[in-house]
Amino acid sequence: MGLNKEQIAARIAKELKNGYYVNLGIGIPTLVANYIPEGVNVILQSENGLLGMGPFPFEGEEDPDLINAGKQTITTLPGSVFFDSAMSFGMIRAGKVDLTVLGAMEVAENGDIANWKIPNKMVKGMGGAMDLVAAAKNIIVAMQHTNPKGESKLLPRCTLPLTGVGCVKKIVTDLGVFDVTADGFACIEYAPGVTIDEIKAKTAGKLTIAPDVKEMTV
Amino acid sequence: MNKVVAGADVAIQDIPSGATIMLGGFGLCGIPENCIAAMVKKGINNLTCISNNAGVDDFGIGLLLQNKQVKKMISSYVGENAEFERQLLSGELEVELIPQGTLATRCMASGYGMPAVYLLAGVGTEVAEGKEVREFNGKKYLLEHAFDSDFAIVKAWKGDTLGNLIFKDTARNFNPMMAMAGKITIAEVEELVQPGELDPNYIHVPGIYVHRIFQGSNYEKRIEQRTVRKR
Numbered sequence: 001m002g003l004n005k006e007q008i009a010a011r012i013a014k015e016l017k018n019g020y021y022v023n024l025g026i027g028i029p030t031l032v033a034n035y036i037p038e039g040v041n042v043i044l045q046s047e048n049g050l051l052g053m054g055p056f057p058f059e060g061e062e063d064p065d066l067i068n069a070g071k072q073t074i075t076t077l078p079g080s081v082f083f084d085s086a087m088s089f090g091m092i093r094a095g096k097v098d099l100t101v102l103g104a105m106e107v108a109e110n111g112d113i114a115n116w117k118i119p120n121k122m123v124k125g126m127g128g129a130m131d132l133v134a135a136a137k138n139i140i141v142a143m144q145h146t147n148p149k150g151e152s153k154l155l156p157r158c159t160l161p162l163t164g165v166g167c168v169k170k171i172v173t174d175l176g177v178f179d180v181t182a183d184g185f186a187c188i189e190y191a192p193g194v195t196i197d198e199i200k201a202k203t204a205g206k207l208t209i210a211p212d213v214k215e216m217t218v
Numbered sequence: 219m220n221k222v223v224a225g226a227d228v229a230i231q232d233i234p235s236g237a238t239i240m241l242g243g244f245g246l247c248g249i250p251e252n253c254i255a256a257m258v259k260k261g262i263n264n265l266t267c268i269s270n271n272a273g274v275d276d277f278g279i280g281l282l283l284q285n286k287q288v289k290k291m292i293s294s295y296v297g298e299n300a301e302f303e304r305q306l307l308s309g310e311l312e313v314e315l316i317p318q319g320t321l322a323t324r325c326m327a328s329g330y331g332m333p334a335v336y337l338l339a340g341v342g343t344e345v346a347e348g349k350e351v352r353e354f355n356g357k358k359y360l361l362e363h364a365f366d367s368d369f370a371i372v373k374a375w376k377g378d379t380l381g382n383l384i385f386k387d388t389a390r391n392f393n394p395m396m397a398m399a400g401k402i403t404i405a406e407v408e409e410l411v412q413p414g415e416l417d418p419n420y421i422h423v424p425g426i427y428v429h430r431i432f433q434g435s436n437y438e439k440r441i442e443q444r445t446v447r448k449r
Contacts, residue, residue, distance in 0.1 A: 123303060166342075
């Protein structure tokens with residue numbers, strides 16, 4: 001069975017710590033904002049130039065001048081601040097953002113990530129992903145464990161053009177939670193209804209099972 | 219000193235075919251709508267456009283693409299434009315995709331008079347191909363050059379006749395550092411005021427960087443992804 005997208009996002013939200021500045025990518029990562037635990041205050045950074053991103057506006061209150069990096073209409077919060085794109089990536093590059101959550105097409109056992117290009121097929125561009133993965137102190141990938149063809153997205157080496165090298169620290173998939181270690185992927189949690197055998201069968205890269213592996217609380 | 223021109227047609231009248239032009243905006247947010255329309259009308263072509271995105275099929279830079287006026291796009295993300303993808307895959311259009319922060323910083327370097335900077339993004343990827351790599355404090359960086367752009371066209375919220383600019387919300391994005399990077403910078407603003415009407419403490423781009431300014435009209439400000447919540 002495994003987790004749905006909302007559950008993946010909810011699991012990642014548990015990694016947020018009080019006081020974190022967090023950048024959430026497009027797709028599942030965006031959903032993380034809906035599951036920030038009670039009592040944990042984080043400030044969301046949107047790389048198009050906003051710290052303190054608020055929720056979507058009420059209908060009729062959308063402002064075309066106020067969007068997030070996914071081009072969605074959003075709102076500000078008390079204490080929000082706007083800045084230009086150079087400063088936005090300046091703070092990212094300087095390591096001021098504590099956590100980046102983003103999606104991926106492939107992750108390699110050494111922490112390499114590919115998520116921006118499929119040669120001769122998809123040409124959309126990397127946006128801010130290369131800057132974020134090169135600089136963030138902590139990077140969590142949110143993705144399905146396998147691609148639509150059923151092939152593992154956790155690989156010995158990425159086959160697609162890289163977005164960043166050796167940067168991913170943790171992966172949350174529909175099947176479980178994996179740390180990226182010097183010894184490859186380490187499964188630290190499995191999703192309810194998912195077996196270790198299934199995880200082994202669907203992980204192409206080097207996989208170890210943590211001695212204290214446990215079922216995820218959903 | 220008066221930098222005011224009558225409108226978009228006059229502001230862009232000397233941009234020749236083959237020019238390199240920076241265009242501010244992120245998605246469709248904060249784009250110079252009036253000048254894009256004027257360039258479409260004028261029909262100049264073989265343009266090299268430096269802009270974070272390429273608009274959508276029927277708005278923003280998409281209008282220039284539809285009209286086959288663009289030879290090359292330099293952008294970080296072009297995913298919202300099907301005509302762009304078609305022209306690219308068919309070889310009609312050249313494209314250089316570069317990381318968003320690198321794009322922003324190469325503009326900034328230009329406006330700050332720095333010929334090049336060392337940046338982290340793209341080390342170990344195909345973005346690094348052909349670039350000088352240098353190590354600082356045990357980390358590898360790529361040498362990235364400042365952009366050299368004939369024109370920069372930006373959109374601001376308010377401006378005065380001396381070219382001082384203020385932007386609104388996330389419509390600021392790439393506009394300030396592009397304004398600072400053009401050899402000739404054209405600013406279209408929603409509200410043009412007299413010197414003294416803008417608080418000097420809150421000006422984002424000093425007028426020294428701006429050569430031409432006009433009050434735009436009929437802003438559509440199209441929303442790309444309308445997302446709302448229930449009351």
